[in-house]
Amino acid sequence: MIEGMDRRIVVVGGGPAGLYSAYLVKKKNPNILVTLFEEHSEIGIPICCSGLIGIDGLKKTDLLKYIIINDCVDNKVKGANIYGPYKSYFKVLSKVDKAYVLDRGKFDKKIRDLALSVGVEIVYDSRVVDVKENTVFVDDLKKNCSTEYKFDFLIGADGPNSIVRKTCFPEYKDIEKEFIIGYQIYVEGEFTKNKVDLYFNDFSRGLFSWVVPESGSSAKIGIGVSLSSDSKRKNNPKEQLYEFIKKNNIIYDKETSFCSALLPISKPLSNFVKDNVIIIGDAGCFVKVTTGGGVNFGLMSAKIAANAITNRIKDFKKLESYNKDIKRYVSELNLHYKIRRYILSKSNSELDELIQKLNDIGISSILEKEGDIDYPSLFIRKLFFNRKFFSLFRELIKFLKS
Numbered sequence: 102m103i104e105g106m107d108r109r110i111v112v113v114g115g116g117p118a119g120l121y122s123a124y125l126v127k128k129k130n131p132n133i134l135v136t137l138f139e140e141h142s143e144i145g146i147p148i149c150c151s152g153l154i155g156i157d158g159l160k161k162t163d164l165l166k167y168i169i170i171n172d173c174v175d176n177k178v179k180g181a182n183i184y185g186p187y188k189s190y191f192k193v194l195s196k197v198d199k200a201y202v203l204d205r206g207k208f209d210k211k212i213r214d215l216a217l218s219v220g221v222e223i224v225y226d227s228r229v230v231d232v233k234e235n236t237v238f239v240d241d242l243k244k245n246c247s248t249e250y251k252f253d254f255l256i257g258a259d260g261p262n263s264i265v266r267k268t269c270f271p272e273y274k275d276i277e278k279e280f281i282i283g284y285q286i287y288v289e290g291e292f293t294k295n296k297v298d299l300y301f302n303d304f305s306r307g308l309f310s311w312v313v314p315e316s317g318s319s320a321k322i323g324i325g326v327s328l329s330s331d332s333k334r335k336n337n338p339k340e341q342l343y344e345f346i347k348k349n350n351i352i353y354d355k356e357t358s359f360c361s362a363l364l365p366i367s368k369p370l371s372n373f374v375k376d377n378v379i380i381i382g383d384a385g386c387f388v389k390v391t392t393g394g395g396v397n398f399g400l401m402s403a404k405i406a407a408n409a410i411t412n413r414i415k416d417f418k419k420l421e422s423y424n425k426d427i428k429r430y431v432s433e434l435n436l437h438y439k440i441r442r443y444i445l446s447k448s449n450s451e452l453d454e455l456i457q458k459l460n461d462i463g464i465s466s467i468l469e470k471e472g473d474i475d476y477p478s479l480f481i482r483k484l485f486f487n488r489k490f491f492s493l494f495r496e497l498i499k500f501l502k503s
């Protein structure tokens with residue numbers, strides 16, 4: 102116990118989920134020491150993310166109450182061009198902005214500043230290498246030495262390769278086999294500013310390829326590649342990306358940089374609490390497996406984890422309440438999982454045909470009004486009651502069975 106402090110909460114990982122949970126838990130419990138370990142020397146560097154964040158989903162996390170989001174918004178988009186494997190295509194263009202394209206470095210630093218403003222202690226260059234008996238074992242990467250820290254609660258927010266998940270939740274050891282690798286280049290050129298392009302094809306079986314404009318003159322072009330051995334194509338994401346760019350005749354002037362990172366695409370987990378340890382964000386696979394997007398659900402898991410810890414401290418409620426309170430969001434992630442399995446069950450020609458049919462029955466106008474990139478449940482329910490969808494009734498049944 103630290104003098105003058107009631108307890109110590111350790112957070113592993115200084116991404117958006119870890120920083121937001123640290124901020125909220127310290128704000129709600131000022132007399133508790135909150136220490137966050139980050140293995141890099143700075144927040145927001147390195148980052149590999151397209152930064153496409155649904156505006157409605159972000160509002161639900163409450164983060165917008167605490168930061169001025171426009172400081173980290175590069176672009177706002179109203180819709181998407183969706184390309185099938187062969188010739189199919191449809192476009193969605195809403196009247197209002199649907200998603201931000203964030204500068205993730207600035208965004209993460211904003212949340213860092215929030216955390217610092219309430220007194221969270223951030224310890225850089227410090228990699229947590231093990232967790233045992235209420236203690237984290239931390240390697241100081243600068244000084245080349247190791248230290249042990251006792252904790253009362255531990256939040257694992259250490260991304261897809263989470264050491265907290267691996268050590269405290271061994272039952273999930275196999276999920277990594279499903280993970281996908283994302284490869285992305287940053288380019289300059291001429292781009293349509295208000296829409297993203299999404300390509301469903303063999304280059305990125307299991308996800309899609311994307312062009313996300315940061316402005317009219319720069320964009321992020323990326324691909325998600327399954328590393329599982331049953332993948333039909335070559336598994337080199339970089340090669341796949343350039344082949345995809347060539348085949349689809351995507352034009353840009355200059356490549357300025359690139360990045361690559363894991364996306365924790367898996368069946369959603371069902372338990373996120375072990376004794377006094379909680380996992381959130383990518384560490385808990387809070388990622389929409391249809392898109393690889395994890396920022397909004399990661400922030401939501403951070404918010405709910407901070408509440409669960411506060412309720413445990415103040416009202417002696419069980420920490421397992423986190424599992425219960427997060428359930429509604431896990432159901433939504435399960436629906437994303439179902440949609441992905443359904444898409445994966447289709448051959449290229451079946452997928453092309455489906456995208457064409459969706460276009461023919463006017464999916465665009467329905468998506469423009471009702472679509473939500475984070476929470477598909479409401480939208481899907483509406484489809485079942487939409488007369489235009491009678492012609493796709495058999496597909497809807499197949500989807501339900503998938």
Ligand SMILES: Cc1cc2nc3c(=O)[nH]c(=O)nc-3n(C[C@H](O)[C@H](O)[C@H](O)COP(=O)(O)OP(=O)(O)OC[C@H]3O[C@@H](n4cnc5c(N)ncnc54)[C@H](O)[C@@H]3O)c2cc1C
Nearest residue numbers: 114116117118140151152153229260283382383394395396
């Ligand atoms: C190519 C690509 C594109 C993406 N595009 C989007 C997008 O457009 N929209 C979207 O919503 N999401 C996107 N994502 C996903 C998004 O980046 C993640 O979901 C999000 O960053 C998860 O936040 P987090 O805080 O859980 O984890 P992270 O951001 O991964 O942060 C984890 C932190 O923990 C640190 N860490 C890891 N291990 C340790 C350790 N042992 N000790 C100490 N520190 C440790 C890391 O250095 C890191 O800072 C994309 C991902 C990729 C790879």
